[in-house]
Amino acid sequence: MRKVIFDSDTASDDAIALLYALDHFEVLGVTIVAGNVKYENQVKNALYTLEQFAPDVPVYLGARRPIMGRWRTVEEVHGPTGLGSLTDISPKKKPEKEHAVDAILRLANEYPGELEILAVSPLTNLALAYLKDETLPKKISRVWVMGGAFTRGNTTPLGEFNFWVDPEAAKMVLNAGFNITIVPWEVTEETAYVDDDLWEKISSMRTRRSDFFIRANETLRKYSKATGALGSIHPDTLTVMIANDISIATKTAELNVDVETCGDARGAMMVDWYGLTGRKRNANVVLKANRSKFVEELQKLLSRG
Numbered sequence: 328m329r330k331v332i333f334d335s336d337t338a339s340d341d342a343i344a345l346l347y348a349l350d351h352f353e354v355l356g357v358t359i360v361a362g363n364v365k366y367e368n369q370v371k372n373a374l375y376t377l378e379q380f381a382p383d384v385p386v387y388l389g390a391r392r393p394i395m396g397r398w399r400t401v402e403e404v405h406g407p408t409g410l411g412s413l414t415d416i417s418p419k420k421k422p423e424k425e426h427a428v429d430a431i432l433r434l435a436n437e438y439p440g441e442l443e444i445l446a447v448s449p450l451t452n453l454a455l456a457y458l459k460d461e462t463l464p465k466k467i468s469r470v471w472v473m474g475g476a477f478t479r480g481n482t483t484p485l486g487e488f489n490f491w492v493d494p495e496a497a498k499m500v501l502n503a504g505f506n507i508t509i510v511p512w513e514v515t516e517e518t519a520y521v522d523d524d525l526w527e528k529i530s531s532m533r534t535r536r537s538d539f540f541i542r543a544n545e546t547l548r549k550y551s552k553a554t555g556a557l558g559s560i561h562p563d564t565l566t567v568m569i570a571n572d573i574s575i576a577t578k579t580a581e582l583n584v585d586v587e588t589c590g591d592a593r594g595a596m597m598v599d600w601y602g603l604t605g606r607k608r609n610a611n612v613v614l615k616a617n618r619s620k621f622v623e624e625l626q627k628l629l630s631r632g
């Protein structure tokens with residue numbers, strides 16, 4: 328099984344993406360980074376999810392804020408503690424003492440050229456790890472990034488949440504020389520939604536996993552529908568599915584991608600479609616993905632156990 332670190336600002340969709348990762352990869356650790364909701368709640372959500380489904384996987388605490396520090400959490404999207412109506416969880420599992428950045432560097436040294444990062448979160452932990460050891464990009468085989476919007480920002484007019492939370496980190500990671508695949512927001516919006524029909528199907532499965540899915544994503548569903556979507560949107564889950572099977576990405580392009588850090592466009596993804604900058608192509612960008620495969624894989628995931 329491929330070895331991965333799951334880097335996460337654990338809220339509703341992160342938890343489902345983690346379930347998927349546990350089925351398909353050897354998850355060596357979950358590293359927590361500032362993002363979706365209050366840090367302590369993200370930690371609890373990760374510990375709880377693992378306690379329920381894979382109690383031996385360690386959790387490492389990472390950056391509690393972005394590098395430049397200006398961001399806001401989005402409890403309105405994910406629920407008061409980040410897992411929809413699962414607000415009263417109290418996991419017994421404890422996080423490790425080792426810092427997430429040190430865990431990333433240690434595991435990269437233990438498995439050089441083999442370790443992959445599932446980065447479904449702001450990129451602060453990975454940027455800090457790179458700053459601590461600039462040879463890291465050579466040791467990591469691949470980084471799968473959920474982040475960036477082409478034009479339809481979900482947090483500001485141009486900013487997708489993960490890039491917007493820590494644009495400096497995203498810029499650093501993109502320019503560090505990692506082997507990166509990016510799954511941008513619009514692709515996930517078009518592909519990875521759970522409409523009423525699919526929601527009903529999942530809810531009638533009555534498995535531990537499907538019950539967890541429904542409760543964890545209740546707020547996300549309401550929020551997404553209020554913004555005009557057909558149902559809850561699952562960017563992190565789609566990203567991990569694509570990491571597992573690249574053929575789920577039906578159209579990709581090698582492009583130069585950078586991130587704007589200033590003004591109203593802070594956090595905007597800048598894609599050099601025509602090679603205008605002369606800069607090296609630094610990312611494989613997913614442009615389209617297979618919706619029926621997403622639906623099939625999600626149902627398979629949740630109908631088990």
Ligand SMILES: [Ca+2]
Nearest residue numbers: 336341447448
């Ligand atoms: Ca996330």
